[in-house]
Amino acid sequence: MRVVAAMSGGVDSAVAASRMLDAGHEVVGVHLALSQSAATLRESARGCCTIEDAGDARRVADRLGIPFYVWDMAQRFADDVVADFVAEYEAGRTPNPCLRCNEKIKFAALLDKALALGFDAVATGHYAQVVETPDPAAPAGVRRELHRAVDQAKDQSYVLGVLDADQLARAFFPLGDTTKTDIRAEAAQRGFSVARKPDSHDICFIPDGDTRGWLTDRLGRRPGPILDTMGQQVGRHDGAYAYTVGQRRGLGLSVPAADGAPRYVTATRPQSNTVVVGTRELLGVDHIVGDHARWCGAAPEGVVAVGAQIRAHGHEHPATAWADGEQVQVRLAERIRGVAPGQSVVLYEGTRVVGSATITHADRR
Incomplete structure (x- = not known):
């Protein structure tokens, strides 16, 4: 299989690319240039996608002996992620740009370009698992499901909850069965210079972490x-x-x-x-309504028991959910606090991701 390995310049994507190569795939490394004015050096451990990161990714690719390219998607990122982030806050909502980036960039723009160039799939360093289940109704008789990672502290299935079945069929997450500690050890064994490189945190395009100041600069x-x-x-x-x-x-x-x-x-x-x-x-709510529903498979039929997660590293809350036309209705077993419009609610059945929706409002019932 011909695979594009998205290489951010960090340790996770480096090991993901090497594992895909070990599995016998034809791998090409691609670094996404997402900033229109990328800094030469990282300002802190928060940011990513700098020229330094591109260099780190290239050195890993050279060590693996795979082709490496930088694809310029800065304008697409600015339009679909950054502009959306500003517009959502201006409208009184609280967006998660990582979900939007996964939906619009890594598993839309990147995947579409990869497929157009004759590749079969995209691999990333996200901590999540794809489980294949026999299903006579699915293509090739196999249904691909998105599940939580083994390392619960690093699980990123929440920010992948926007993937639909077609995108999931073309996605690989080679790190989902391993802890972050073991990934760093593996990177060191492979001789990667990024083995101890700090993780990026928070919002990549706000490297100093001052979201309010960043928004004020743009909205006044x-x-x-x-x-x-x-x-x-x-x-x-x-x-x-x-x-x-x-x-x-x-x-x-x-x-x-x-x-x-x-x-x-x-x-x-x-x-x-x-x-x-x-x-x-007054913050306690037990009823959530969302739109922009994205299902990692078929939409649920009727009312289903689920776990509902509101934040990337938040707790999962027992709930029931059902599709309601273009909306998703979620009834929580107990009230929870701090649910804001614009956040995403991701629904789980056990460890499997059922789907997600963008919260329009929440109230008490």
Whole structure:
């Protein structure tokens, strides 16, 4: 099989490429240039896709003896991921750019180009597993399912929950059966210089981690009121777009609560540029509605028991879910806090990813 190995310049993608080569595939390494002004050196352990990272990826490819290319997808990334991120925050939602990147870049733009060039699949260094199950109705009699990784601390199946069945059929995740500690040991044994390279963290295009400052640079200061649930002004902000439901830190309230209890963002209202704060109890919801449904296989029929995960490294919550036209309805067994519009809810059946949806709103039932 001819496989494009997406090589970020990190240890995970390096080992993933080597494992695909060991498995007997014809492997070509590809580094995605996603920044329109990539820094020469990494500013911190947060960022990625720098010129230094491309060099690290090339050195691994040379050691493996495989062809290596850099594909420029900076404009596509800017349009489909960065611009979407800004627009979502401006609209009062809290997006996850990693899911959008996987959907729009790594398993759309990258995969489409790979297929057009005659390749059969794409391999990445994500921590997840693809399990093949006999199914006479599936192509070649095998159904490919997306499952959690063995290393729960590194599991990335959440950010892959946007993959549909066709994309999953062309995807390989060679690291899903191994812990991160063992991956670093394997990289060292293979003589990779990236064996101890720090992992990237948070949002790759905001290397200093200051999301509020980054958004302010692009959307400008937009001062407005912070209100309590009774409508009383208790503070000021420089832009409602910089706040998210469940946030407690950085509110800078000028009027403390009468009982001294901490307050949290319970809503952002972009139309009036208002942020609303309230008690922790007001954050509890047990009903979620999502759109932009993506199913890793057939959509569920009727009401199904699932585990619902709201954040990349969050807990899985017992729930029931059902497809409702273009929407997905999720009923949680217990109330959870801090569910914000724009986040993704990923549904599981055991370790298998059923699908995902983008949260439009959440409430109590």
